[in-house]
Amino acid sequence: MASDLHHYPFNPKERHMPNKRFRSVALTAVVVLLLALGLAACGGGDDDNAEDATTTTTEAPEATTTTAEAFEPDDGGDDESAIEGDDQRAAIEDFMNSVQQDTGVEDTGEAYTYVSISDDTGQLTVDAPAEWSDVDGRVASLGTLTLPDVRASTDLEAYNNTFDVPGFQFTATSDSSTGDPRAVLNEYTVRFSQACNPEDVQSYSDPLYTGVSQVFGDCGSSGAAFVWTAVQPIDTSDGDYIAVVGVQILSDADIEALGHILDTFVVTPAG
Template sequence: MRRRLPILPLLVLLFLLPGGCLSGAQPENNAPGENGGTTNEEQSSNAVTSLENVEDATLYIEARGGEADMGRQFGEISFGSGSGFIISEDGLAVTNNHVVAGSGFLQVYIAGEDEPVDATVLGTSECSDLAVIKLNAGGLPYLEWREGEISSTLEVYTAGFPADDVEGEEIPDYTTTRGSVNSTEASGETAFASVDSVIEHDAVIRPGSSGGPLVDSEGRVVGINYAARIDSNGNPTPPYFAIGRDEAQGILSQLENGDVDSIGISGEAFVNEEVGFSGIVVTSVETGSPASNAGIEGFDPNGGTVDIITELEGTRLAEDGTKSVYCSVLRQRGDDAPMKIRVERYQLDANGNPTGEFQVLEGELNSDRELEVVEEFGGTGGSDTSGGSTEITDDSGAIMVEVPSSWSDVNGSPAAILDGLPEGPALAASPDLNGLFETFETPGVAIYASAEAVQTYTPDTLLDNFDFSSSCELDGSRESYDDGLYVGVSEVWTNCGGVSSQELISIAATPEDGSFIIYTFIQTTGPEDVEAAQRVIETFTVDGGAL
């Protein structure tokens, strides 16, 4: 119901993926073999033709510098890793966008070689989570696409370099696992990519296999492994997912010539339905990209900031927890078109936790209008929770609640909240009660309880008497309320008095036996008050015997 700080940890899905490019596809005069592979005897001698030789064209990729250097101390080893595979003998290769995004440089290892080769990123796609890179080498073995039908029950193998069990700079072992295709039309809408449909299979993939190929029994590429479901312990679990051949081929040929469906970020969709907040969390930004030129910043956990893109071209993003809307805007508008953008930038402490301070910025991509601060919150006027919480009660001892110690202006005198109702136990707390009741710029809480009022009002009819529509905007609609002790209804009002960071929570509820009725009013003025509001909801109680 309330808006919590939408910060970290956010990356809850396992990333994995790549694909081949049309330059590595089989010539048209090749006929499908028994397993869907090609049988042309005149094919290039460098094309892999067996499962046993897939390793020769599969790459181990280390993304160093850039984002991987954040928080690294002098002399420490820090890098991200993933897999990829070669699609042409002159060194074109494919991996995931998330493997290479935000890196300062790549170290790519070819099978049988102890030293890495240099590689250049030719193009990336945020929405397809694909990247094409060019190795500084030639005469290389490469993988070709499977031809013919890809159907459920097809035997498939994952290939890659899972790095979840290695330490330091040790190069992980090449690994293959066997399984079969379960579906060729699984949904491809996720928090980190937007693909029409993907292949679902049960060949195990592990962290570090990002970018590795899914191949058939002849070593032909069926798809590009890119995701797995995650269990409660954070471990990958079946089913596993790969971007299919037909989805990948078209975009990979474009990526040889530059970015596609990209503004130059690595990011993940995020949604908190409880508090009604969503967006694209930016983890890194490519230098010289539209995002960089507009002033979007990458995630800096060491006392820096994190940017969340909440709107693109006036459209709210990630309300369903996926990149679908974000990518639809990019694909329809074109990633080089001017687009309005709205960003919320949250300040973090040295441990990567939000401090409560944040800015709202607006600007345009692909134009001269860089991001500018339009609103700024936190630091002053909000709730200081660093001093802990305090338990307070009204004068009769009937109402109890925990509030921040900074809400030191407390009134526990009886009150009548509506004409025709008798005075009843009431409790209010705020840094400044006058500010709480006279403005929309001061946080605080007020609670009223009455055994007599329940004879006249239900939670719905009581809440009807607290209509803030003349000054506020109702966020959504009236909702059912149940905190385990009391049940009733609640409303959240926003933008009261034009204060965009403000929210007002209005609750009317009764205990299960209906012996009394409670009205609770909570006002927040920014993210720094969210914890305080949640604590109020979790702790307020009324002793019905004292009413």
């Protein structure tokens, strides 16, 4: 079972969750070269599809997937999914900019690569930094209830007990007694006020999810930041649930990781 330490929530747990598909739209770059000679012209182009090659694992993942430039607008294609993907990335970029202003973390010039990881039940999938290779996908427990949970860090023991290393955790529940993202957020963040300086709770929204987020600054002796986000799907035709993402931030690269995680997490029902 995952450790019940300073990053561990004590909200109601879930066994089975409805599905809500949340995937990024791959970016396509088209380069057209025009050559003019007299009154004749001709053109040619190449499509370069950069597709993630990911590995789902709860052990140390290999850094064989996408680079950290996760939110460049797509200038090509006008299909509905591409437009939705652009809107999704734009909304997350706005959120990342807000987090940057609240945390004031330094830009170290570091850039992560990403791999796909999942929890042990297979209900949660997300792209996380390959450098956060200490991964735990075991189910968390509270009383008789269980909660799908996946977390990763450079050092999970340090992540669970201190604010000295970057890392994240991702979980989801449909067993919340209120169905209110803010109430669930409060259950996760109440302990952080003792070790960090809390910012005000802010609304969060993108084309697929709506909810709330809260930034905690000056955490522990390292002065790290921690960002909690609790959201639920706008379209609940496949069912309703609340997803919670928490990211510990020590550098600008960790804010990029936050955006990438929010852009790629998927909740799938138990089989």
